Amino acid sequence: MLERIIRAVAGAFVLLSLVLSQVHDPMWLYFTAFVGLNLFQSSITKFCPLEWGLKKFVFNK
Template sequence: MNIDRIVSLVAKLFVLLSVLLSVYYNQNWLWFTGFVGLNLFQSAFTGFCPLAKILKTAGVEPGKAYE
């Protein structure tokens, strides 16, 4: 599994988790959903993603997006 797939998987899990937490616990968890979305949005333009940088340092194989 490369960095692109891991970043996509983690982002989807965070969005799903935060939406479920907002439904069953507190609506303020939707701020976390927005943060994840904004981070993905800026990553599309700048190529910078904190998780991708961490994974690259850990030695995970980079994909096309985060080379």
């Protein structure tokens, strides 16, 4: 369940930043790049800040 939440949040952030880059300011694409880099580093290091936060504050594991 935790993995599905992380994927949903990452996907929502990417889609939101793409929409904002089209209707507001192209600088929002930097946020898209940040999300992508975070996904990439978490695949290598096995550390995801969102997973850590959800475990600590929501799921209390």
